[in-house]
Amino acid sequence: MSTAAPDPRAFDPGISGRVLAAARAEGRGALVGYLPVGYPDVENSLRAVRALTGEGERPGVDLVEVGMPYSDPVMDGVTIQKAGTRALERGVRTADVFRAVEAVTATGTAAVVMIYWNLVERYGAERFARDLASAGGAGLITPDLTPDEADDWLAASEAHHLDRIFLVSPSSTDQRLAATVESCRGWIYATSVMGVTGTRTQSSTLAPSLVARVRAHAPDALVGVGLGVSNGAQAAEINRYADAAIVGSALVQTLVDADEAGRPDDLAGLRAVVADLAAGVRTPAAGGPTPASAATSTPDPAGAPAPATHTPVTAGTPGS
């Protein structure tokens, strides 16, 4: 890539960045799929993360993002909160993350872990890094840990050659964005909107400029875009300007639907959404919106949000 400004050092794609680069070499963007371990229960969550990969039978995600449920997930919207709360009630433990990572990597697909920092700190950053590397994991996405407070994680990820995927936001200053990109290895997680996880119908207008700002600082940096991506058409749109589209809530919603229908082991809904997304990122970039995705039965509650975890208290009946 030619640029006037000389790049002081090349961006290190680590392990998971090479997955994004490989998709780019195929002339397409990558697909990153998130599911929490432990939902609907640990065993079924292991089946679900394997299903994300397509298991060699059909196209799947390029990279799996294994989420660890947390009691106080401030970056997550209602869908992932609901799944996480139930997973914790049903007994998921931090160590189950490594089982999920092993289940994914056994299929030949790479896995990263998305986890809130207190859980890592409690497990021990060094010990967590060691066990993640042993399980074949590529690295961590840390929603509430920025490079400012990441000394322990920088050291542990260095020692165990793990990727560290920090978030950048439309509100990031240029100075912070530069510092964050320089601390990342693998790729950079660009949050497409100001908000938390959840499906949205509107495409982000902020994401293209955020990705451009990252590239202006590090032309060879690999960038994934997440928050609000729910179908193949949106994924294809993102991959016109980014290296990967990250999908979470739309996948989790299929498991919630199956769980609430009394069929916690039913992965048909999940497979349908994965197929739509995988087709979306394989749509030739020159084309317009992908008509196929509009016809799928992707659950997309964005237009009519699912009942929130809170309700306004109506006047006149306080506390009743």
Next chain:
Amino acid sequence: MSAPTQTSARTDDGTPGTSGPNGGEARLLPDAGGHFDAFGGRFVPEALFAALDQLDREFTAAMTDPDFAAELRGLLTDYTGRPSPITEVRRFAERAGGARIVLKREDLNHTGSHKINNVLGQALLTRRMGKTRVIAETGAGQHGVATATAAALFGLECRVYMGKVDTERQALNVARMQLLGAEVIAVESGTQTLKDAMNEAMRDWVASVDTTHYLIGTVAGPAPFPKVVREFQRVISTEARAQLLDRYGRLPDAVAACVGGGSNALGIFADFVPDDGVALWGFEAGGDGLETGRHAATISAGEIGVLHGMRTYVLQDEDGQTKESHSISAGLDYPGVGPEHSWLAATGRAHYEPVTDAEAMDAFRLLAETEGIIPAIESAHALAGALRLGRRLTAESPDADPLILVSLSGRGDKDVDTAMAWFADLDGRADTLDSAANPDPTAPEVEPGEPDAGVGADPVGSGSGEIQR
């Protein structure tokens, strides 16, 4: 036990000499990154950093701006009704072993608690930042009421997040907020209490930060909130220190406050921190007792972790999942604590002990029936702690004439339903209605969980060996 040693070395020197009433040491922390040594910091999504930096800049600028100081001073005087008085409670103190107890009457502030001090300061900052909307979390509802009040006064849009459980046990404050024009959101996620209200407010803020200020009500959360809220609450100790010197010609031997997140406690501690002869005591919500696991005594029984954007003591399980806290007091029902308290505990400058629901409610009734003051149940924890301290100090030094300053952080109107239910239950079990109510200074203490023999005797010291980074 370092406390008796410290308190016996009483400082009678009333001159605001070496440190001064707004004195130096306490202002040295936090550092530029918001750290109180190993505690504090910022563990939040990147999306919030710009807003936190903006708040820090505006706060720093405002604190050196004479116009800001004058406007805040005017509001505190003409709107809140400051300075709040101090009241010596002699009949109540008959249960304190001979110690004298003086209350700092934050219950007499407009809106009924200390929360208004911080809210007015942050509302001025909100306007300074050009934002038009405030959001807040609330437990007991006192901070929500104060925020709704300031929003009305400043013409700001206001939404208050409150755990669903709390909307039920503090229904009066829900109604007050609504009358003030605020939208109250009952949070049904997680444990449906204060911590979940904070999570929900944080999620709102991530999505609305351009126009919205998150008006945090306690000395917790990511930097710079612990510092901002402490400085807006510092007025409590600045006034109280001068009032005690004026009336008694001496500093107190001990300062007592309840600690949930810890804003009233830091407010009444702040100007006394440099006064080495003044012992600082925080009383946490012991719930049913530490041994039951049903409590909110974060420093006494928690471990260091990260919650709500800060490194601090946290009630957490083996994996680091936050544990549910329990307290009869909604305002103390929080599994974290402000990072400066964790630091004060780790350094030994302040001491923290649990007070059970039962002890707090005994003190609640005692104050009401001996002094004609109905305290907030939160503040009743500090009152119970002060009785305990007084007995301990006089038992250790029979000739001592200890003076204890207590933060009466709020009034108890909001708690009447909870209190009536508690006492109906209690009086149903004990057969005479009056036996628990009438203090008899000659009667032996029968309160369960008497601290000198129990867990309370070994407060934060036990945790300080675990301080690590």
